[in-house]
């Protein structure tokens with residue numbers, strides 16, 4: 037298995053108080069037990085794994101020794117380390133799985149999580165929940181969504197100059213499900229989907245889950261490259277774009293380019309999905325125009341998750357009535373409809389949307405400006421533009437492999453989303469995505485920890501710092517300052533204690 041892929045699967049293995057080699061061994065053990073590393077699969081060399089994880093080679097050697105002592109791997113002199121234990125029978129393994137989801141599934145206290153960009157729970161929520169009126173919803177199954185919510189969403193589009201019939205709306209469990217249903221509807225294994233070369237990782241996972249081939253279209257400072265899209269559109273079965281405050285770069289596709297994109301897709305008969313989840317988060321300048329304003333066939337995806345809160349899980353699709361009807365069938369198979377109580381809360385939230393959006397924008401603007409100031413002062417070599425909206429900074433760490441730096445930063449109590457997780461194609465990346473959704477004190481603390489990690493990183497890694505560098509100095513591991521690290525030298529390696537469940541994080 038490639039060391040980079042293994043590092044992704046390992047996720048935040050290095051958080052916690054035990055010695056690094058024990059934490060690494062415990063995490064590898066969990067992956068082997070779950071069958072995520074196939075039996076007979078060859079693990080990366082100690083040197084490659086150490087370089088990828090920004091640890092000393094001793095740490096990798098000791099972790100592999102623990103696995104050998106537990107009977108999980110075989111160490112063959114000269115040819116490598118091989119997994120011995122077969123996975124539990126009768127269980128498939130979820131193959132595509134990005135680090136963002138890993139961090140959600142495996143939360144660690146005291147870690148500042150910069151992998152997921154999501155707003156905090158709004159203070160008014162209890163009030164809104166109390167206000168929510170259910171009315172008579174019959175037996176409660178509404179695969180397309182309850183009438184009041186479909187009406188509210190249709191009104192939301194009408195207010196943006198897009199007259200919409202409620203029959204064009206399908207309510208989903210967040211935009212994530214909307215994207216998954218669209219993938220199910222339009223993509224068969226082997227079909228191609230064109231996306232911006234950097235994009236929302238949840239969409240990449242959904243498309244890969246459908247067995248689709250991903251065609252990454254180059255990005256410019258102004259969103260997707262129209263000539264780049266023109267080159268691939270004929271071979272695609274679906275085009276998926278985030279033209280408003282693009283995730284992760286924050287760019288906005290200008291109207292003239294948006295018109296050309298819509299015309300291009302129409303002329304090739306390829307459905308175009310406009311992911312508008314971030315479109316309401318304007319911080320400077322006007323609200324971007326939905327692509328559907330430029331052509332009738334555009335499918336819009338939206339959600340309350342970023343405007344209000346991800347916990348309500350209210351998303352939707354706006355499409356032509358036939359596509360909406362097809363999606364409703366898929367939605368019925370998926371879950372028979374989104375929870376109607378959450379939908380009633382959604383209706384109450386739509387009634388307050390203008391005020392809540394203004395509050396969210398104000399909060400995000402303050403947090404963005406603060407983190408921009410702090411980063412420019414603390415980490416002047418980091419390169420980024422201040423985005424006009426959205427909720428993330430796209431930062432270049434010059435000359436540094438961001439995956440390795442992300443591994444290193446974990447030991448300072450910060451989880452980062454490295455650029456490769458957002459890339460349509462496997463590549464190394466010098467970029468990280470940093471959200472500014474956390475409270476201001478947490479953002480200040482994150483910058484402080486990142487600065488410390490950055491200061492220690494060159495000293496710790498020497499040649500490992502550069503993208504091309506591979507070797508990691510053996511004495512590097514003792515520098516970690518958070519969470520409190522025990523001496524990394526694997527004491528008592530001859531008879532390691534079998535790690536308990538608490539080590540499996």
Ligand SMILES: Cc1ncc(COP(=O)(O)O)c(C=O)c1O
Nearest residue numbers: 210211212236283313339341351
């Ligand atoms: C561009 C984009 N689309 C879709 C989603 C998924 O949103 P939801 O929480 O509504 O499922 C996200 C979440 O981060 C996103 O950034």
